[in-house]
Amino acid sequence: MAATTADAGTAYRPSAAKRAQLWLANHFAMISAILVLLYLFLPVAYTFAFSFNDHGKTNIVWQGFTWEHWQDPCGVAGACESLVVSLQVGAISTVIATVLGTLMALAMVRYRFRGKAASNVLIFVPMATPEIVMGAALLTIFVQGFSNVGISLGFGTIVFAHIMFCLSFVVVTVKARIQSLDPRIEEAAQDLYASPMQTFWKVTFPLILPGILGAAMLAFSLSFDDFIITNFVSGNESTFPKFVYVASRRGIPAEANVIGFSMFVLAVLLVVGAQVVSSARASRTKE
Amino acid sequence: MSALAQVAGDPAVDPVAPAPETQKRSWTAYLLLLPGVLWLGVFFILPLVQLASVSLQSRYPGFPGYYYRDLNFQNYVSALTDYAPHFARSFLYAGLATLLAFVVAYPLAYAMAFKAGRWRNLMMICVVAPFFTSFILRTFAWSQILADEGWVVRSLDVLHLLPGGQIINTPVAVVAGLTYNFLPFMVLPIYASLERADPRVIEAGGDLYANGFTTFRTVTLPMSMPGVLAGTLLTFIPAAGDFVNMELLGPQRGKMVGNVINDQFLAIPGGYPVAAALSFTLMAAILAMVFLYVRRFGTEELV
Numbered sequence: 001m002a003a004t005t006a007d008a009g010t011a012y013r014p015s016a017a018k019r020a021q022l023w024l025a026n027h028f029a030m031i032s033a034i035l036v037l038l039y040l041f042l043p044v045a046y047t048f049a050f051s052f053n054d055h056g057k058t059n060i061v062w063q064g065f066t067w068e069h070w071q072d073p074c075g076v077a078g079a080c081e082s083l084v085v086s087l088q089v090g091a092i093s094t095v096i097a098t099v100l101g102t103l104m105a106l107a108m109v110r111y112r113f114r115g116k117a118a119s120n121v122l123i124f125v126p127m128a129t130p131e132i133v134m135g136a137a138l139l140t141i142f143v144q145g146f147s148n149v150g151i152s153l154g155f156g157t158i159v160f161a162h163i164m165f166c167l168s169f170v171v172v173t174v175k176a177r178i179q180s181l182d183p184r185i186e187e188a189a190q191d192l193y194a195s196p197m198q199t200f201w202k203v204t205f206p207l208i209l210p211g212i213l214g215a216a217m218l219a220f221s222l223s224f225d226d227f228i229i230t231n232f233v234s235g236n237e238s239t240f241p242k243f244v245y246v247a248s249r250r251g252i253p254a255e256a257n258v259i260g261f262s263m264f265v266l267a268v269l270l271v272v273g274a275q276v277v278s279s280a281r282a283s284r285t286k287e
Numbered sequence: 288m289s290a291l292a293q294v295a296g297d298p299a300v301d302p303v304a305p306a307p308e309t310q311k312r313s314w315t316a317y318l319l320l321l322p323g324v325l326w327l328g329v330f331f332i333l334p335l336v337q338l339a340s341v342s343l344q345s346r347y348p349g350f351p352g353y354y355y356r357d358l359n360f361q362n363y364v365s366a367l368t369d370y371a372p373h374f375a376r377s378f379l380y381a382g383l384a385t386l387l388a389f390v391v392a393y394p395l396a397y398a399m400a401f402k403a404g405r406w407r408n409l410m411m412i413c414v415v416a417p418f419f420t421s422f423i424l425r426t427f428a429w430s431q432i433l434a435d436e437g438w439v440v441r442s443l444d445v446l447h448l449l450p451g452g453q454i455i456n457t458p459v460a461v462v463a464g465l466t467y468n469f470l471p472f473m474v475l476p477i478y479a480s481l482e483r484a485d486p487r488v489i490e491a492g493g494d495l496y497a498n499g500f501t502t503f504r505t506v507t508l509p510m511s512m513p514g515v516l517a518g519t520l521l522t523f524i525p526a527a528g529d530f531v532n533m534e535l536l537g538p539q540r541g542k543m544v545g546n547v548i549n550d551q552f553l554a555i556p557g558g559y560p561v562a563a564a565l566s567f568t569l570m571a572a573i574l575a576m577v578f579l580y581v582r583r584f585g586t587e588e589l590v
Contacts, residue, residue: 025499033398033410036391040417040470043428047420050431060431104323111316119320126331128520128577129570130528132545136552136566137334140341140559145333164330167323225422227531232552244423248535252427260424267419271412 044264051257058251069254073262076255082243083259085155089239090223093162098216100163101170102208108171109178126168134165135232142233153235161233162226166219173218177211210278221267335570342563351556362564370565373544374572380458380543381526384465385473388522389515391466392473396514397507399474400481401489414474426464426535433460433536456538464532472521480514481507516584524573544569 014022024031054064074080108119126134138161142153151157185207189199227241234242244256342362344354367374399410417425433439433454443449454460488510492502508515530545537543548565551558 027402029394029398030402032394033402036395036470037410037413039391039467040414042432043425043467044417044420046428046431047424050428060434061436100323100326103319107316107319110310111319112310112312113316119324122324122327122332125574126327128524128574130524130545130573132528132530132548133338133566133570134331134334136548136562137338138330139552140563141334141337144341145337160330164326167326171323221419225418227423228529231549241421241423244421244427245531248423248427252424257424260421264416264420268412268416271415275408275412 044261047257047264048261051254051261053254055251055254059254059257060251069258073255073258076253078238078243079240079253079255079259082238082240085237086224086240089155089158089162090220092159093166093223094216094220096159097163097166097170097219098212101167101215101219102174102212104167104171105174105178109175123168123171126165127172131165131226131228134161135229138164138229139232153233154237157233157235158230158237158239161229162223165226165229166222169218169222170215173215174208174211177208177214181207224263338563338566341559342567344560344563346557346560352559354559359560362560363568365561366564366568370544370547373542373547374569376458376541377527377543377545377569378572380462380465381523381529383462384469384526385519385523387462387466388470388473389519392470392477392518396474396477396481396511399478400484401486411478414471418471422468423531423535426468426532429460429464429467430455430535433463455536458537458541460536461532461543464536465526465529468529468532469522469526472525473518476517476521477511477514480511480517484510512584516580520577520580524577527573528569 050059050062051069052065052067053059053062054066054068056063069075104119104123107113108116108123138157139153142151142157181204186199186203189203190196194202225241226239227245230239230242231245238246240256240259244252244260247253247256340356341354343356343358343360344362345357345359347353347355395410395414399407399414403410431437435453435455440449440452440454443454444452451457454463484507489502489506492506493499497505528545530543530549533543533546544565548562548569551562551565
């Protein structure tokens with residue numbers, strides 16, 4: 001792995017076999033990395049290929065090529081409805097979790113207070129708890145406790161749960177960003193007679209915004225792809241992962257592959273776009 | 288999930304810990320914390336308290352789905368005896384998957400940190416990108432890839448490398464699925480800690496006539512330990528509680544504890560108390576392991 005090229009500078013020309021061996025040692029990490037990336041993409045390629053499968057009842061074995069499913073991805077009952085639910089849940093949970101999490105991150109980095117260690121544990125433990133335990137716990141309280149105050153399983157309980165499990169990840173992400181800030185920048189603003197509010201909105205907030213956006217993206221992707229917790233708290237409501245799971249017993253309809261692959265393409269375009277914009281901005285500030 | 292790397296500490300930014308005097312003491316801190324803490328209190332702590340109480344409830348005989356408050360420790364006895372094999376399988380499969388994920392992830396993280404150069408960002412996107420396709424769709428794709436008539440099984444069969452003649456519906460497929468599904472959780476933290484390491488230190492190993500393997504064992508690997516630690520936890524915890532891989536790829540019999548909890552809660556009437564006891568035991572076991580592990584290898588990066 002840690003290929004060293006100690007004998008690369010020697011004067012004699014090594015034999016072909018020796019050179020091949022050196023080349024391999026030098027590129028071992030990169031070759032295995034490319035193999036691992038291919039392995040990561042293999043199931044995505046399958047998902048894409050089977051979105052064109054001209055399947056009958058079950059979309060498990062390849063039967064023939066068709067554009068049909070791409071022309072009408074909503075052709076299967078429940079597919080697009082569940083996608084809309086997932087997008088709504090994701091959007092609402094992301095906004096609320098990001099706001100609450102950012103406030104918590106600010107408190108954790110910028111203040112000293114009694115109970116800080118306990119707060120740290122409270123933020124960490126949800127990330128170390130298996131999803132199935134959180135799902136089960138939420139189910140018992142929604143069914144046996146909160147049902148008395150008029151909460152029943154459905155859209156609302158999904159959102160409550162998603163905000164909860166996204167929150168810790170937002171705090172950790174935004175915290176890292178705030179910790180990386182140079183506190184002297186804010187002190188300078190204060191020295192120039194900015195009020196604490198002005199300092200926050202004009203100096204601190206713009207500087208931590210990339211961290212907040214990253215946290216929001218993470219929250220959305222966690223919410224959008226969650227199945228285990230959602231399965232416990234959703235009642236009759238169906239999200240996209242739940243739709244796919246229920247369908248999987250009989251073979252997932254190709255329309256779901258179309259939707260899943262489209263979301264993948266959209267997300268990649270978004271990430272690449274964000275990278276391009278941020279590197280363009282970085283090179284502009286350097287000039 | 289591009290921000291996952293930041294869970295283990297953003298590699299791109301060099302953390303400047305604020306000096307203690309820049310931390311203010313004020314009631315504002317409590318105001319900032321209040322909404323989030325309340326949310327975690329109501330939707331994380333309270334549900335766990337309720338789960339603990341359910342785990343001690345008893346069934347009304349003859350009324351499936353109805354329970355009364357009790358201190359029925361028999362539920363825990365049942366959880367620990369009847370379902371001991373399920374626990375063992377969960378921890379075994381999750382442990383194997385974590386080990387495999389480490390072996391597969393390390394070269395990738397290493398290449399990203401030291402060999403990728405200007406391809407680094409692209410590789411990062413490639414690691415994260417597959418995870419934008421729903422994980423159930425990808426797991427289902429594995430059931431097609433590993434199917435009896437698929438090319439993987441056929442080529443292994445031709446080479447006489449598959450004595451059982453089957454991968455799908457065996458524990459091998461489950462471990463493969465778990466390894467695949469949680470791989471980025473291993474790659475990103477290892478990458479984050481390697482990225483922070485100074486490549487000159489590794490070169491120094493070579494200059495001091497250590498061979499490649501010795502340099503790796505004595506210099507590179509120790510430097511990446513915080514990432515390895517975070518990665519193993521982030522892989523093991525979700526893998527130990529998972530039931531989807533078993534459901535889509537595994538055998539009919541010999542399930543994991545996640546499957547039992549899921550079925551007892553959602554499919555079998557009257558299953559709540561034992562399922563709650565199982566969930567609580569699983570959580571306690573994992574938290575105990577996490578705290579021992581963190582204390583043994585010590586890191587502040589997780590909290």
